[in-house]
Amino acid sequence: MLKQVRARYRLTLSLRRWTKTVILVALVLIFLVPFFYMVGSAFKTSTDINSYPPSILPTEFYGGNFQTLIETAPFGQFFLNSLKMAVISAVGVVITSALAGFIFAKYKFRANKLFFALIFATSMIPFEMYMIPLYIDMVNAGLGNSFVGIVSPYVIMSFGVFFMRQICMQQIPDDLIDAARIDGCSEIQIFVRIVFPLLKSAIAALAILAFVEGWNAFVWPLIMAQSNTLFTMEVGLALFQTTFNVDLGAVAAGSLCSIAPILLVFLLFRRQIMESIAMTGMKG
Amino acid sequence: MKKTTNRFGVRGGRTNFVPIYVLLGVVVLLFAVLRIFPIFKVFYMSLFDWNMAKGTQDFIGFKNFTDMFSDATFTSAMLRTIYIGLEILIITVPLGLFIANAINKNFSRRSRTLVQTGLFIPYIVPMVPTVIMWKWLFNTKYGLINYVITLLGGSNLSWLNNGALAEQAIVIITVWKNLGYCVLIFSVGLAGIPRVYYEAAELDGASSGKTFWKITLPQLRPVLVYVSVIMLIRGFNVYTQAYILCSDASGSPGYVVRTVVYDMVENGFKFYKMGYAAAEAVALFVAMFLFSIVQFVFGDEERMDAWRSKLRMAKGR
């Protein structure tokens, strides 16, 4: 009798769970409809895109958009440039943000709030505004038309510093640091050996976000590049905007090529992000 | 061991803070060179009639600012930007938090992955193709959105031409793009909450609602502040969405989608009035700074507790 009750309870529980999952999946799919539309458009002819009533799937599979990509410009080079930008950006941002964020969160010194406010405030000015003075500085420093010049603004991210600071405030207990100090660790050792591993989840998230920012860089590479050998993907995609309209098919196809590697990175890092930090016995 | 701490946080002379402060110095230097110096130049520019083409710079003090505030184009752009920014903030943050919290506990690994990845995809897609695609979706006659609306019995909405609708279009696009970001960050924050708290709450028989308000939310405070401030900044900085929506012949009229950054780029790069554009950037910065200070204050636990107790005392409880 009890077994039957238990079995039925388990059934209703898993049924409830199952319905919840189905609803959730449905919602997500609806949310992604515009994205599916983009995927579909990558394989549509332009008459197909303009057809009414609009549909997500192409009436017939058309690979010509990808061919347009190849013929228009060296997108392979753009891809590599974007990749380099993204990776270097991710590494740089993670290191600088984790370090700065941790120090701002846990160390008391007079200039703490000031420096942080300065760094934070830089995120509130749109890049378009200060890119001209920055560009002139870069050129004067001899970095015009160089990859170093293009990637340097992307090795730091004030959002990153802000984010890491908040995370450290939330997730790194002072006691842990004190304990390490008592044990004789130097400050740098504390950061590298103890704090950094604890921040795995946040670092993974930040790495992905920086990767995306670096990958999708547009205005800055455009301004800096003297020839299209330094174009990134998004600059290349902009070539499809003509005086009349946009070649939606080509743009969609290019975007797909752009998204695939980022999605890959995201999936690889996702588990890192979701791992709960089991902290037992630290806070009373 | 008794520890003494002087105002620099140096304890008892045993630890050496110099190396780590040097590293901080390197980071601060990078920021200074790559961000702060150019930005100071921008603030400086706002006091000039700065024509990049001619290379002339005439000091005009605050004239750019007085011109700006008496120009209806700018004031309406500012109001529109604040409206759009706040709307984006109010939608994405609670929604993101709700979703992140919901999937944190109740779902299997697989469905959690699906939701996180699915929501994050829009964030990955570069902004320009995103808006181009949404522009097509919002198309009055051929767009998918109006098609669905007609299927549900409504009539075609003029998304790109109607002022109110175009603003909503911008909000929709920005929310779509950034929701995954919020969910991701909140997930990181939620992952950092020690399990023990939840276990204790469960033992005490707390409902999920109470657990959320009393445990999750307070623990998430720093992250919540972060997401709110970031979304506010993103909302205020809306540019590409407006620019693409009104580009080419079938786009929106300029005056319908004019945000401050759009106006700023136009003034600086089309009309050569870099000084005026810099002044707009300063005005926008001030607005954002004020709003974020408000958010920081609300997020400061100690201060809020202090106020709350003051309030309680005032009420005579």
Added chain:
Amino acid sequence: MKRLLCYLLAAATALSLCACANPDNSSGGSDQDGKVTISVWSGYPDQQAWFDWLVPAFEEANPDIHVELTTFPISDFETKVFAAIPAGTCADVITINPSYVYSFAGANKFAEVPDDLKELVESGIYDSAVVKECSYDGEVVCVPHMLSNAAWFYNEAYFEDAGLVDENGDPILPTNMEEVIQTANQLAKRDADGNLTNSGISLRITGAGSGTCEKWWVLLMQYGGTLLDEVSDGKYVAGYNNQAGFDTMRFYLRNLYEYGSDNFEVEHDTAAFLAGETAMFARESSVIVEAEKYPELRYGTFPMFEANIAITKSWYVLDNGDAEKEAAAWKFIEFANQPDSMVQFHHLSGYQPARKDLDVETLVAGVEQREAFFEDFDTIYTYVAIDEFQEIMVKMADRLMEAYANPDLLTDDDALWTFLDEMAAETNALLEDNGHYGG
């Protein structure tokens, strides 16, 4: 499962890499063994086909010169040039509209045009307005390359459907602006409830920046007006708050609200026309190249009536201090400007050559729709070479678009005059601010 997904995505990435990789089709090298290398920037991807022909042809004729041509996206090309010229990082040669770089010309950023080219420019083979646009302080500073002018496009099927054909079955085309209104009304297709399904004319009533103002300007010319009247050398006043401006506004408003031949809901412009959604519209000749992708479309063109616009793009050589490169650059421009090159240009890109001494028959080459764009007019207007011109146009465009959305202006004469006066006041204020006001 997740691993499978990861492998799939990795494969997709690798595939994208391979699929997109191709030999670098833009020349990327630095000076090769004794050759002079010049860099050329263009912001017009739709001229790529011509450049693909031009560069190899030039290099073959001039084996000691190597050309590195980069095409940038159209949307931010001006921003890039704007940033590059003061920083000294601009290419050796650029092609751009003179009004964008006018102030740079004044600041001596460009190399001096060699005498023989100067003579060519001033020899009368270009419209005098174009020559003026390409001059600064009386000196020619650039070589006109192409221009955009306007003509009417019409869809033959609409005329047949409306019965507007003569004994030969040819469409009866409008010969003045009033007839355009009437014809548009007859060509428009409406459903049983009287709602517009296909516009009889596709007016430019929405969209980016200055384009709306530009199209209004072209139609304003047909009524005898223009944007800025030059009252004395370098001094201007708004030239449209008069009967011509009034009539132009009424042209739009009558089409929109009296006859309902166009409205805000239907599709507009080139995309609509090529898809057969609209009967008539006015645009540049590059539509003809676009139309080649729609072979089933039967369309024709007829010229503007009274005057036309000529939006120029010219060749500029940057003064980067290298005399050898400058000489090579001018050679390149000369080659690109030759009659054969310009005929190729017209055929491959669809834009109009700026020089008027080419054989029209060769240019038309049997595609009769091209003819309408070669119609000669006594009155040709170009962008005015003053800094604030872009601002004037953009601000006007915003006002115009608001006015188009206001049906009251169809009948309320006073309100319409007020509108014109306010718009002109703004224009004049901008002129005044920059010291160009002649009122």
